[in-house]
Amino acid sequence: MGSSSVQGLKKYELDCQLLHCYVSGNAASNNQKLVEILVSRSPHESKLILQTYTALYNQDLLRLLSKTQRNNPYSRAAYLRLSESQERDAEMMRNSLYGGSVNLNILIEIACTRLSFELQSIKQTYCSRYNSNIEQDVALKVNGGFKEILLAVLKSCRNYSGKVDMSMAMCDAKTLYEAMESGKLYGHEFVKSLKRSKCGQFGKELRIVIRCIQHPEKFFAKQLRMKNGDVREMVIRIVITRANIDIKEISRTYAAKTGSSLETLVRKEFNNNKDKASGIVADFLLGLIKG
Numbered sequence: 597m598g599s600s601s602v603q604g605l606k607k608y609e610l611d612c613q614l615l616h617c618y619v620s621g622n623a624a625s626n627n628q629k630l631v632e633i634l635v636s637r638s639p640h641e642s643k644l645i646l647q648t649y650t651a652l653y654n655q656d657l658l659r660l661l662s663k664t665q666r667n668n669p670y671s672r673a674a675y676l677r678l679s680e681s682q683e684r685d686a687e688m689m690r691n692s693l694y695g696g697s698v699n700l701n702i703l704i705e706i707a708c709t710r711l712s713f714e715l716q717s718i719k720q721t722y723c724s725r726y727n728s729n730i731e732q733d734v735a736l737k738v739n740g741g742f743k744e745i746l747l748a749v750l751k752s753c754r755n756y757s758g759k760v761d762m763s764m765a766m767c768d769a770k771t772l773y774e775a776m777e778s779g780k781l782y783g784h785e786f787v788k789s790l791k792r793s794k795c796g797q798f799g800k801e802l803r804i805v806i807r808c809i810q811h812p813e814k815f816f817a818k819q820l821r822m823k824n825g826d827v828r829e830m831v832i833r834i835v836i837t838r839a840n841i842d843i844k845e846i847s848r849t850y851a852a853k854t855g856s857s858l859e860t861l862v863r864k865e866f867n868n869n870k871d872k873a874s875g876i877v878a879d880f881l882l883g884l885i886k887g
Contacts, residue, residue: 635883
């Protein structure tokens with residue numbers, strides 16, 4: 597084994613030792629290193645960390661983090677960051693449907709901002725993990741126009757070429773799906789036609805979805821501005837899932853609308869808390885935003 601390989605394995609072992617100290621509470625942890633692990637490790641390296649942790653301690657690190665993530669923001673952030681994206685998104689969609697009241701924002705953001713091949717992978721993971729079909733669960737749990745719109749979006753991911761097909765026809769759900777499949781209407785002209793038409797609530801809901809597909813940075817920035825629900829959970833989720841994708845665009849859009857930076861929001865939500873975990877999470881999220 598080459599020296600670089602040995603050094604690589606040693607790095608992951610050190611990462612695991614720090615994480616183990618943190619989750620077990622056996623020793624004072626190096627906060628800066630805990631932040632570095634989450635900011636600088638790639639998805640492939642995260643997988644190696646999880647494998648190394650199991651080899652060293654005969655425990656599933658994600659399972660350990662999941663037990664404390666409800667009350668510990670660092671555990672929540674680490675859990676989302678270290679999870680494979682399709683596993684993470686499938687679980688968030690499941691919780692959005694069955695975790696109490698339906699969380700439409702999370703369902704919309706996952707269905708409308710992931711690439712088609714990613715959405716297909718999420719659907720497959722959801723099926724294998726929960727022995728259930730996500731489209732059937734959406735049909736069962738979601739009401740109103742959003743149900744028909746989300747079902748159309750989920751079905752459209754059979755085209756794996758790129759983003760979910762944004763072509764949608766007027767107010768009828770059947771026409772909506774057919775338009776998404778055939779590509780009859782596109783972009784801004786369609787949104788304008790919706791505004792001119794008398795589509796009512798369905799038209800408003802359809803515009804929300806189309807805008808999310810066309811301009812995800814505006815959708816996420818608006819969620820951060822509105823601050824509905826658990827704000828800290830929302831900030832953690834959005835920053836982690838959009839890191840290395842469009843978090844800088846989200847940050848610029850948020851600042852343009854509010855006159856305040858996304859970094860300021862992070863510090864306000866996390867640094868005002870005296871618990872150690874919140875401070876670590878603040879540094880971690882700021883690191884992802886800065887890139």
